[in-house]
Amino acid sequence: MPGRSGRSTGPGERTCPAAARRRTLLRTEDNPPPTWPQGLTLAEFAGTWWVAHTKSRNEKALAHDLIALNIRYFLPMTWKVSRKSRRTVRSLLPLFAGYLFFCGSEVDRLELLRTNRAANIIPVADQQRLVRELVQIEQALKVGAPLSPHDYISRGQKCRVIAGPLMGLQGIVAETRGTIRLVLQVEMLGQAASVEIDSDMIEKVED
Known part of the structure; x- marks a missing residue:
C-alpha cells in the first residue's frame, strides 16, 4: 500500500522511509529544521496539537521521520558548546529533551506512533495556550536568541x-x-x- 511519501511499501516494511535511521546526528547538515514545513509559522499550522514524548535521544530522528511523512512539527533546539579531547565541540540539542510538538489529524497521530520512536503521545487540553507559549519560543529562536x-x-x-x-x-x-x-x-x-x-x-x- 502506498505510504504518505508516495512510494509503495511491502509486507513488514514501515511506511516511513526514515524510520530505519540509526546513526547519531552529529554534523550540522544532518540536523532537522526546528519547524516543518519550513516557511510557515506555528500560528499558521492547522490541525490539533499533540506532544510526542520520545524514546531516549530520538527527537531528531523522529523529526526526520515526520518530514518524510509531511507531518507538521516544532522541535526547538539550542547550541551547546563543550570540550572533548582538547577540542571545542558544538552540538545542536533539543531545548526540551525528550519532547517534540506536532500538529495534524488523527491519521497523523497514528502515523507518528508507527515510527516506533515515541514512548507516548500527550494530548493538549488547552490548544490556544500551548500555541501562544510555543510562538514565543519560536520568535526567540528566529532572531538567534x-x-x-x-x-x-x-x-x-x-x-x-x-x-x-x-x-x-x-x-x-x-x-x-x-x-x-x-x-x-x-x-x-x-x-x-x-x-x-x-x-x-x-x-x-x-x-
Missing part, C-alpha cells in the same frame, strides 16, 4: 519585552548569577527556557 533550558517557575514577576528583537515576548523574570533572564514556560510540560535580557528592555505586566 541564545535560549537555554531553565527550571520551571510556578510564581514570579511577569514582564514584557518592550524593545529589541524580542519585543512583545512575555515571561517571568529571574535573576541568575547576577544576570536577569526572561523565562519562557511551557505550562503543560512543567518545563521552561530562558534568555538573558537587559532590565531597561522590560516592563512589568500586571495580572
Whole structure:
C-alpha cells in the first residue's frame, strides 16, 4: 500500500522511509529544521496539537521521520558548546529533551506512533495556550536568541519585552548569577527556557 511519501511499501516494511535511521546526528547538515514545513509559522499550522514524548535521544530522528511523512512539527533546539579531547565541540540539542510538538489529524497521530520512536503521545487540553507559549519560543529562536533550558517557575514577576528583537515576548523574570533572564514556560510540560535580557528592555505586566 502506498505510504504518505508516495512510494509503495511491502509486507513488514514501515511506511516511513526514515524510520530505519540509526546513526547519531552529529554534523550540522544532518540536523532537522526546528519547524516543518519550513516557511510557515506555528500560528499558521492547522490541525490539533499533540506532544510526542520520545524514546531516549530520538527527537531528531523522529523529526526526520515526520518530514518524510509531511507531518507538521516544532522541535526547538539550542547550541551547546563543550570540550572533548582538547577540542571545542558544538552540538545542536533539543531545548526540551525528550519532547517534540506536532500538529495534524488523527491519521497523523497514528502515523507518528508507527515510527516506533515515541514512548507516548500527550494530548493538549488547552490548544490556544500551548500555541501562544510555543510562538514565543519560536520568535526567540528566529532572531538567534541564545535560549537555554531553565527550571520551571510556578510564581514570579511577569514582564514584557518592550524593545529589541524580542519585543512583545512575555515571561517571568529571574535573576541568575547576577544576570536577569526572561523565562519562557511551557505550562503543560512543567518545563521552561530562558534568555538573558537587559532590565531597561522590560516592563512589568500586571495580572
